[in-house]
Amino acid sequence: MRRLDEVGEREIIKIIRSRLDLMPRMPVPFGDDVSAYDLGNGKLAVLKTDMLVGKTDVPQGMSLWQAARKAVVMNVSDFAAKGVKPSVLLASLGLPRDLSEKNMEEIGEGLNAGAREYGAYLIGGDTGEASDLVISVSLFGLAQKLKIPLRSGARAGEIVAVTGFFGKTSAGLKTLLRKADAPAKLREGLAESVLMPHARLTEGLALARTGAVGASIDSSDGLAWSLHEIAQASKVGFCIDKLPVAEEVERFAEINGLDSKELALYGGEEYELVLTVKPKRWHEAAKAVEKAGGRLLQIGKVTADRQLVLKTGRRTSLIEPRGYEHFK
Amino acid sequence: MRRLDEVGEREIIKIIRSRLDLMPRMPVPFGDDVSAYDLGNGKLAVLKTDMLVGKTDVPQGMSLWQAARKAVVMNVSDFAAKGVKPSVLLASLGLPRDLSEKNMEEIGEGLNAGAREYGAYLIGGDTGEASDLVISVSLFGLAQKLKIPLRSGARAGEIVAVTGFFGKTSAGLKTLLRKADAPAKLREGLAESVLMPHARLTEGLALARTGAVGASIDSSDGLAWSLHEIAQASKVGFCIDKLPVAEEVERFAEINGLDSKELALYGGEEYELVLTVKPKRWHEAAKAVEKAGGRLLQIGKVTADRQLVLKTGRRTSLIEPRGYEHFK
Numbered sequence: 001m002r003r004l005d006e007v008g009e010r011e012i013i014k015i016i017r018s019r020l021d022l023m024p025r026m027p028v029p030f031g032d033d034v035s036a037y038d039l040g041n042g043k044l045a046v047l048k049t050d051m052l053v054g055k056t057d058v059p060q061g062m063s064l065w066q067a068a069r070k071a072v073v074m075n076v077s078d079f080a081a082k083g084v085k086p087s088v089l090l091a092s093l094g095l096p097r098d099l100s101e102k103n104m105e106e107i108g109e110g111l112n113a114g115a116r117e118y119g120a121y122l123i124g125g126d127t128g129e130a131s132d133l134v135i136s137v138s139l140f141g142l143a144q145k146l147k148i149p150l151r152s153g154a155r156a157g158e159i160v161a162v163t164g165f166f167g168k169t170s171a172g173l174k175t176l177l178r179k180a181d182a183p184a185k186l187r188e189g190l191a192e193s194v195l196m197p198h199a200r201l202t203e204g205l206a207l208a209r210t211g212a213v214g215a216s217i218d219s220s221d222g223l224a225w226s227l228h229e230i231a232q233a234s235k236v237g238f239c240i241d242k243l244p245v246a247e248e249v250e251r252f253a254e255i256n257g258l259d260s261k262e263l264a265l266y267g268g269e270e271y272e273l274v275l276t277v278k279p280k281r282w283h284e285a286a287k288a289v290e291k292a293g294g295r296l297l298q299i300g301k302v303t304a305d306r307q308l309v310l311k312t313g314r315r316t317s318l319i320e321p322r323g324y325e326h327f328k
Numbered sequence: 329m330r331r332l333d334e335v336g337e338r339e340i341i342k343i344i345r346s347r348l349d350l351m352p353r354m355p356v357p358f359g360d361d362v363s364a365y366d367l368g369n370g371k372l373a374v375l376k377t378d379m380l381v382g383k384t385d386v387p388q389g390m391s392l393w394q395a396a397r398k399a400v401v402m403n404v405s406d407f408a409a410k411g412v413k414p415s416v417l418l419a420s421l422g423l424p425r426d427l428s429e430k431n432m433e434e435i436g437e438g439l440n441a442g443a444r445e446y447g448a449y450l451i452g453g454d455t456g457e458a459s460d461l462v463i464s465v466s467l468f469g470l471a472q473k474l475k476i477p478l479r480s481g482a483r484a485g486e487i488v489a490v491t492g493f494f495g496k497t498s499a500g501l502k503t504l505l506r507k508a509d510a511p512a513k514l515r516e517g518l519a520e521s522v523l524m525p526h527a528r529l530t531e532g533l534a535l536a537r538t539g540a541v542g543a544s545i546d547s548s549d550g551l552a553w554s555l556h557e558i559a560q561a562s563k564v565g566f567c568i569d570k571l572p573v574a575e576e577v578e579r580f581a582e583i584n585g586l587d588s589k590e591l592a593l594y595g596g597e598e599y600e601l602v603l604t605v606k607p608k609r610w611h612e613a614a615k616a617v618e619k620a621g622g623r624l625l626q627i628g629k630v631t632a633d634r635q636l637v638l639k640t641g642r643r644t645s646l647i648e649p650r651g652y653e654h655f656k
Binding site for chain 1: 329330332340344345346347350362373378386408415419422424426430432436439440443449451452453454468470495569615654
């Protein structure tokens with residue numbers, strides 16, 4: 001009998017799912033970024049829960065305020081990927097008993113900051129004692145049934161796009177854990193990407209409204225993993241020919257003798273959107289994101305061939321199905 | 329600066345709440361058994377989250393299957409108190425890495441059993457690594473705005489009622505922790521009340537439909553504490569003249585030289601409903617509960633005088649504001 005550290009998070013979820021009676025006619029399939037309940041009249045109640053655990057998700061240098069805010073942001077990011085506006089949230093807290101009153105104020109303020117940044121309110125929750133800090137956030141919002149881009153919606157020929165450049169959080173984490181270094185200004189910028197993540201909510205809402213999106217996911221488990229998730233759910237492949245490596249990450253990699261592509265592909269806790277766009281609607285999608293204050297970057301094409309290929313100049317290589325995973 | 333074990337759960341919640349921007353026109357006030365979001369047309373989305381932590385909420389003798397099921401039941405109980413049917417739920421799991429695959433099956437099956445018992449489906453969730461077992465469940469359901477009995481709805485002259493007899497879980501916990509003993513059959517029945525709790529959902533739904541209820545709460549923090557919560561929210565007092573002590577608890581108390589009233593009043597993790605009923609509608613309320621397969625027991629009256637008085641024969645005493653509280 002295997003222990004969880006031999007099984008890994010993704011298989012744990014499969015085991016649990018195999019024991020459940022599935023709700024008939026689920027409007028969003030199990031395992032997509034969010035869950036949903038059909039309210040009738042084409043409307044959905046959209047739900048999401050994601051847990052932040054101190055031991056694994058709060059690196060050295062992150063304050064309790066930042067941890068609480070991040071617990072909200074990581075949930076909002078999944079709503080962003082599905083183009084759903086979060087209305088309200090609940091927080092369930094597991095608290096080590098040696099925390100102080102002041103720590104509670106920080107957590108309350110961090111949760112509130114995260115909620116208000118995205119127009120939502122914290123309306124309830126629960127606290128209990130635990131050995132680790134645990135912040136479990138649940139989000140609720142309303143959506144039109146037909147407007148939610150699923151992971152399974154990608155079709156060959158579509159354009160693969162992302163809402164930003166990658167690698168900053170993996171680089172930032174390395175500097176926070178003192179496994180790598182960089183000049184102060186660069187280091188601070190990279191650390192900031194870990195400590196103060198932002199969800200691409202306005203971009204996600206704008207994209208979903210266009211109807212130009214095939215599939216969409218957030219990149220919290222890393223760019224490579226996100227592409228693999230879409231590939232698997234949509235039964236397609238990808239040819240990525242413009243890897244969106246952040247300029248800061250190129251510099252950081254050079255200084256530390258690291259591979260910038262590795263940092264950009266196989267990181268995690270990076271809250272960009274990874275999506276596919278119908279080619280004829282590209283202009284419209286890109287414009288919608290710009291109007292929302294963001295940028296949509298083309299990084300490749302969806303292929304019928306179910307492989308994930310990275311083209312760099314004349315070289316091609318395969319993008320591996322790995323990324324951030326708990327228990328591993 | 330005080331630590332959390334000096335502050336206690338209820339004050340922790342107050343501190344966090346004081347740091348939040350409150351949503352305007354909350355349909356259910358902060359701190360009631362559930363939270364709600366106004367969907368318009370008199371309808372509410374009702375939400376609840378409650379976290380079970382292995383260290384504090386899973387006594388010796390409780391299996392993982394039972395713990396997972398209990399994590400659902402304790403949430404459903406709050407819906408029951410507000411007369412709301414749970415539709416779907418999410419579970420967010422913090423898992424120690426030395427658990428096994430088999431343990432995951434048990435947790436999956438326990439969550440599913442809890443959900444299906446009350447007609448709900450588990451439709452999503454999340455897992456991560458934690459030092460303690462953490463099972464955070466979030467519930468979603470729909471309700472009519474005007475049908476939700478709040479904690480603040482009690483009025484002087486109303487009848488105080490409960491859906492069952494009290495004290496079994498405090499007695500059961502003592503036997504599970506080997507702090508007390510009893511003949512095998514009695515001991516097993518008491519332990520069962522801890523290991524396999526049931527939420528009074530059919531009773532709660534039937535009661536809310538009558539419109540005969542003033543205030544309602546579930547008794548998960550103990551009977552005394554539940555009465556104090558209603559008293560505070562409704563600005564009333566209580567005169568309790570028929571304390572609903574379970575017959576098994578009388579026997580258990582006698583064997584162990586314990587006070588059965590203490591066990592019935594100041595326990596916890598007991599999922600009965602505690603409510604007030606308009607006197608003219610008593611018959612209707614009692615009948616509705618009977619039709620739902622339960623019993624409604626009169627235990628006293630709501631008073632304008634803001635004291636909680638217990639009458640036993642000719643003696644009167646005060647019911648203290650204490651009960652189950654995390655961190656204490």
